[in-house]
Amino acid sequence: MISHTQTPAEDAGAVTPASEYRPQAPFLDELFELDGTPRPAASALVEQLRLLGPEGMIEAGRRRDAIFMQQGITFETSGGGGSSHERPFPLDLVPRVLSGQEWRDIKRGLAQRIRALNHFVDDVYHAREIVREGIVPWRLVASCSHFARAVHGIRPPGGVYTHVAGCDLVRHSDGTWKVIEDNVRIPSGISYVLENRAAMARLVPELFASYRVRPVDHYPQLLLSALRSVAPSAESEATVVVWTPGPANPAYFEHAFLARQMGVELVEASDLVVRDDVLYMRTTRGLERAHAVYRRLDDDFVDPLEFRPDSLLGVPGLVRAYRAGSVAIANAFGTGVADDKAIYCFVPDMIRFYLGEEPILENVRTYLLSDPEQLEHVLARLDQLVVKPTGESGGRGVMIGPHAEEEEIERMRETVIAHPERWIAQDVVRLSTVPTVGEHGVLQPRHVDLRPFAVFGERIDIVPGGLTRVALEEGSLIVNSSRGGGSKDTWVLEDGDDADRAGPPIADTQPPALPDLRYGAWTGQQQQQQQEHHQQQQEQPAPRAAG
Amino acid sequence: MLARIAHELYWLGRNLARAEFTARAVEAVFQAELQGASDTKPGVSFGSGGLLAMFGDVDESERSSQALGQLTLDADRPGSMLASIERAREGARTVRDVISAEMWEAINTTALGLRGGGQPGWAAPAGPYLASQYVKERTALIWGVSNRSMLRDEAKCFLDAGGLIEVSDMVLRMLRVALPSADAAAADGHALILLQAVGGFHAYLRAVTSPPNAHPVARFLLFERGYPDSVAACVDSLHEVFTAADAGPRNSKPVLRVSRLAADLDFQRRALPDGAELTGICEGTQQELARIDQDVAERYFAGAAAAGLRR
Numbered sequence: 001m002i003s004h005t006q007t008p009a010e011d012a013g014a015v016t017p018a019s020e021y022r023p024q025a026p027f028l029d030e031l032f033e034l035d036g037t038p039r040p041a042a043s044a045l046v047e048q049l050r051l052l053g054p055e056g057m058i059e060a061g062r063r064r065d066a067i068f069m070q071q072g073i074t075f076e077t078s079g080g081g082g083s084s085h086e087r088p089f090p091l092d093l094v095p096r097v098l099s100g101q102e103w104r105d106i107k108r109g110l111a112q113r114i115r116a117l118n119h120f121v122d123d124v125y126h127a128r129e130i131v132r133e134g135i136v137p138w139r140l141v142a143s144c145s146h147f148a149r150a151v152h153g154i155r156p157p158g159g160v161y162t163h164v165a166g167c168d169l170v171r172h173s174d175g176t177w178k179v180i181e182d183n184v185r186i187p188s189g190i191s192y193v194l195e196n197r198a199a200m201a202r203l204v205p206e207l208f209a210s211y212r213v214r215p216v217d218h219y220p221q222l223l224l225s226a227l228r229s230v231a232p233s234a235e236s237e238a239t240v241v242v243w244t245p246g247p248a249n250p251a252y253f254e255h256a257f258l259a260r261q262m263g264v265e266l267v268e269a270s271d272l273v274v275r276d277d278v279l280y281m282r283t284t285r286g287l288e289r290a291h292a293v294y295r296r297l298d299d300d301f302v303d304p305l306e307f308r309p310d311s312l313l314g315v316p317g318l319v320r321a322y323r324a325g326s327v328a329i330a331n332a333f334g335t336g337v338a339d340d341k342a343i344y345c346f347v348p349d350m351i352r353f354y355l356g357e358e359p360i361l362e363n364v365r366t367y368l369l370s371d372p373e374q375l376e377h378v379l380a381r382l383d384q385l386v387v388k389p390t391g392e393s394g395g396r397g398v399m400i401g402p403h404a405e406e407e408e409i410e411r412m413r414e415t416v417i418a419h420p421e422r423w424i425a426q427d428v429v430r431l432s433t434v435p436t437v438g439e440h441g442v443l444q445p446r447h448v449d450l451r452p453f454a455v456f457g458e459r460i461d462i463v464p465g466g467l468t469r470v471a472l473e474e475g476s477l478i479v480n481s482s483r484g485g486g487s488k489d490t491w492v493l494e495d496g497d498d499a500d501r502a503g504p505p506i507a508d509t510q511p512p513a514l515p516d517l518r519y520g521a522w523t524g525q526q527q528q529q530q531q532e533h534h535q536q537q538q539e540q541p542a543p544r545a546a547g
Numbered sequence: 548m549l550a551r552i553a554h555e556l557y558w559l560g561r562n563l564a565r566a567e568f569t570a571r572a573v574e575a576v577f578q579a580e581l582q583g584a585s586d587t588k589p590g591v592s593f594g595s596g597g598l599l600a601m602f603g604d605v606d607e608s609e610r611s612s613q614a615l616g617q618l619t620l621d622a623d624r625p626g627s628m629l630a631s632i633e634r635a636r637e638g639a640r641t642v643r644d645v646i647s648a649e650m651w652e653a654i655n656t657t658a659l660g661l662r663g664g665g666q667p668g669w670a671a672p673a674g675p676y677l678a679s680q681y682v683k684e685r686t687a688l689i690w691g692v693s694n695r696s697m698l699r700d701e702a703k704c705f706l707d708a709g710g711l712i713e714v715s716d717m718v719l720r721m722l723r724v725a726l727p728s729a730d731a732a733a734a735d736g737h738a739l740i741l742l743q744a745v746g747g748f749h750a751y752l753r754a755v756t757s758p759p760n761a762h763p764v765a766r767f768l769l770f771e772r773g774y775p776d777s778v779a780a781c782v783d784s785l786h787e788v789f790t791a792a793d794a795g796p797r798n799s800k801p802v803l804r805v806s807r808l809a810a811d812l813d814f815q816r817r818a819l820p821d822g823a824e825l826t827g828i829c830e831g832t833q834q835e836l837a838r839i840d841q842d843v844a845e846r847y848f849a850g851a852a853a854a855g856l857r858r
Binding site: 069070071072242247252253255256257259260265266267268270271281282283284285286 | 548549550551552553640641643644645648651652655656659701705792794847848
């Protein structure tokens with residue numbers, strides 16, 4: 001358990017070079033050993049950071065904000081009095097480094113987990129074997145807020161439900177990775193992974209000097225080919241669209257980003273129409289068919305005929321078209337049942353049940369409050385646990401016991417007793433820290449988590465790294481960007497031992513010989529030459545080659 | 548492409564062109580009004596009052612000194628450069644996946660630069676001039692980037708179409724406001740300001756031999772196909788882009804109507820005697836353009852309009 005009182009860094013505020021950076025025990029720091037010496041893999045990076053110095057960091061930060069404002073990579077924060085204003089996305093300039101070996105373990109673990117979750121969604125809407133085996137109680141499944149009766153018995157093309165998944169990982173102080181949350185509805189953040197990398201390469205190219213970092217920018221193509229592979233299309237090329245709730249949505253930047261990067265249309269509900277169980281979009285040339293929809297809004301809103309009848313963002317008849325198999329939806333309707341926090345506890349059992357394997361990535365220890373015994377245990381230690389609502393995401397409604405006020409805990413106690421089935425409790429995880437640029441450009445330890453993004457089409461592909469979210473306030477464990485969190489570029493290092501590594505480096509190929517450059521200039525001398533040449537040609541017609 | 552997107556691109560083009568044209572006109576009037584009356588008798592009347600009239604403003608009480616300021620950075624005035632750019636930015640944000648990232652950045656940066664009173668120094672008397680310069684440069688950059696970075700597909704067609712129809716509308720508005728009425732046709736003084744207000748002074752000098760008096764200038768701005776901002780050139784280009792964007796151009800109302808207008812302008816250029824009255828032609832052409840705008844909305848954006856979109 002972490003201590004309530006954080007020892008403030010003794011030298012906070014003073015201008016300290018990176019070499020005097022001090023990790024905060026008992027948390028694991030990913031770049032430094034506890035005694036303040038850089039870890040072997042990070043030593044070159046630490047040296048570069050030292051050369052940059054606080055001034056260099058501040059300067060690069062200023063350029064970063066200007067660039068992000070110009071590019072419109074912003075998010076809106078609501079200030080006092082309901083006014084909101086745009087702020088540049090807070091990217092921290094110190095990258096997080098993962099070794100190739102570490103990443104391979106994470107990747108295998110995630111692929112396993114996502115496969116199991118996909119099996120689970122299929123099972124819940126079909127045979128319910130896992131319920132009959134007594135592993136997951138049906139009562140719990142049916143009470144999930146994202147359980148969708150409307151899609152019972154529908155099996156999408158390829159049997160894939162969770163096309164896009166992002167599991168939140170944390171690193172415990174003993175170095176092990178644990179899954180803290182599964183996101184298989186509409187996980188967001190991938191656009192920031194790509195934009196962060198692009199910005200880092202522009203702002204602090206010197207940091208990349210000693211490293212071969214695995215690229216991330218192929219994600220949109222992975223997603224597109226996954227969507228094409230599940231689209232029910234007899235024609236050669238399926239039409240894929242990204243469906244956004246509209247420009248007012250906080251994640252609109254990402255929706256537009258993905259549509260642009262994939263080269264597909266970004267549609268709103270008013271662009272879509274269902275005729276005879278087939279989905280069309282309204283174009284300048286009349287109605288055109290759409291085969292696969294990457295939707296970025298919740299089940300509740302997608303179809304007023306089947307889900308919430310008051311939804312203005314939905315397309316009437318979409319679920320019927322989906323049921324008829326004329327359109328693929330990613331992620332499939334009803335997947336939310338698999339990322340409910342009450343179901344999370346059962347994921348290790350799912351892996352054993354469906355795949356017959358032992359889970360590679362562990363869960364954080366979680367208490368189901370609908371169980372009276374566990375509830376009693378939790379109520380006794382509310383001030384030491386994290387309490388989360390089951391059907392929410394984005395850090396809403398979360399209470400962190402050790403950081404909460406007395407009355408907040410008491411209020412939570414009443415709420416939990418009233419509706420225990422809507423809450424879970426988890427042990428507080430000692431999130432690892434990574435040096436982060438603080439005030440005056442000085443590096444300070446800040447807590448991080450990691451959200452890798454997986455794409456499930458014909459196979460599961462996971463982009464190297466993912467979104468590292470960082471709590472920008474000292475001692476804070478909350479990394480959500482809506483609540484003052486920032487992000488970091490995540491580097492997965494190439495160690496020449498990965499099967500799906502990219503091809504040979506560019507330098508290996510021999511460039512072809514090119515003709516010399518020509519420069520056009522019309523000088524007096526050339527004019528004269530040209531005239532003489534012309535005259536010569538007129539006097540004696542060009543001689544034919546002898547022989 | 549999506550009807551809604553086409554609609555947004557069309558208006559993006561219109562808003563950009565409007566901002567640019569406003570900037571050019573403000574700059575010309577600003578410079579003209581600083582100087583005294585010229586020695587030779589002016590053949591047209593175009594000052595800040597005329598400028599306001601061009602934007603459909605009939606309020607006589609507010610005049611000159613405020614006019615230029617209102618047309619530059621007044622966010623509450625829908626005709627101001629700032630308002631046009633802000634609308635363009637809103638539109639660009641909606642179609643961010645269709646236009647290139649570079650183009651979005653160019654538009655966004657322009658809006659950021661104009662907000663909150665613009666750059667330091669713009670509060671000075673020279674403010675309208677500096678702001679106009681800025682908008683001129685930025686819109687030139689935006690169009691340049693769009694020409695270089697966007698695929699020449701339907702999206703580009705609708706963007707260009709919006710720009711073209713707006714430019715010809717603005718030129719016609721200016722001519723209608725500035726040209727002397729039919730009975731005063733005898734007073735044919737110089738009309739330099741009209742050329743300066745569209746940035747066509749240099750092109751005129753190279754294309755036309757007669758001095759820049761009201762009639763030759765008006766003819767140039769209406770009929771000269773070699774000058775890209777003339778009405779005839781815009782209408783020709785409109786025909787091209789609609790033909791390219793339309794699935795069945797041979798029986799498409801907007802294409803047919805534009806085609807007729809182009810032929811009509813060409814006929815008038817050849818048939819009209821020198822010194823003939825032109826205001827009637829300006830009015831007729833403007834009305835025809837309004838009908839084309841309507842046809843475009845019906846044929847291409849019908850889906851979007853039916854869904855209850857704004858505008």
